[in-house]
Amino acid sequence: MPTRGDRHLLAMQHAKQLAALGARLKTIHVMTGMPPRQVQSLFFPDAHTIPRGRAPDSAEWYHGANLILRTDACLIGAKFHQLRSHGLTAVEALILAYRTYQSVTQPPYRISLDRAFNLISYIDGIWLASAPTLTVLTCPGCGCEFIAAVGTIIHPGEPCPFCKLLERFHVDHRIQASYPRRPVIDMTARQLGMLALFHKLSPGAEGDNPAE
Ligand SMILES: [Zn+2]
Structure with missing residues (x-):
C-alpha cells in the first residue's frame, strides 16, 4: 500500500512534469490535488512564467x-x-x-x-x-x-x-x-x-x- 508520503511525492512529481509541459496552475491543482499557491511557489519561482490567458x-x-x-x-x-x-x-x-x-x-x-x-x-x-x-x-x-x-x-x-x-x-x-x-x-x-x-x-x- 502506498503511504501518504508516497502519494505526496507522486503528486509533486506529476505537478513538476505538468508545469514543464505548460499546464496552468488550476489544471495542475485539479490533476494532482496540490494547492495552486504551493504549485506556484515550487515550480514557478518567476511569476512571469505562469501560463496566463x-x-x-x-x-x-x-x-x-x-x-x-x-x-x-x-x-x-x-x-x-x-x-x-x-x-x-x-x-x-x-x-x-x-x-x-x-x-x-x-x-x-x-x-x-x-x-x-x-x-x-x-x-x-x-x-x-x-x-x-x-x-x-x-x-x-x-x-x-x-x-x-x-x-x-x-x-x-x-x-x-x-x-x-x-x-x-x-x-x-x-x-x-x-x-x-x-x-x-x-x-x-x-x-x-x-x-x-x-x-x-x-x-x-x-x-x-x-x-x-
Ligand atoms: Zn479512418
Whole structure:
C-alpha cells in the first residue's frame, strides 16, 4: 500500500512534469490535488512564467475545429485511451499521451496541455466533466482511433479525421507541414498509419522517467 508520503511525492512529481509541459496552475491543482499557491511557489519561482490567458473551456471546441486540430486531438485521445486500457492512471496517461503527441509534431504545439486536459476530462468523465460526452472509436475504414461524441454511430464508408487527412495529404501543403514525420502518414502505409505509430509506443517508451 502506498503511504501518504508516497502519494505526496507522486503528486509533486506529476505537478513538476505538468508545469514543464505548460499546464496552468488550476489544471495542475485539479490533476494532482496540490494547492495552486504551493504549485506556484515550487515550480514557478518567476511569476512571469505562469501560463496566463483564458483556459480552454467547452469540449464543443473539438466538433468545430479544423481537420489538423481534430487530428491532433485524436492523437492525444487515442494514446490516452490506449494507456488507460493498460492500467495507467488518468494523470499518468495524459502526461505520456501529451509527450507522445509532442514527439510527432513540432513546436509551437497546436494543442496545449490545458486543451488536452479539457478533452480528456470529457472522454473519461473526470476532472472538469461529471460524465463522458466524448468517446474514442475505431474507424472501420483505416483502423485508426478517433474522438467522437458519445452515442455516435459509425456508418460504413464515412471517413474519420485520419481518413480525411490521408486523402488530402498529398495535395495539401499545410497538412504536410503539420506532420513532418511524413512516412507515418502515407497512402501506401495506410494500415501502418498513425495507429501503428501510437500503438508501438508502449508506456515508458517515451522516457517517462520518474526521476525527472
Ligand atoms: Zn479512418
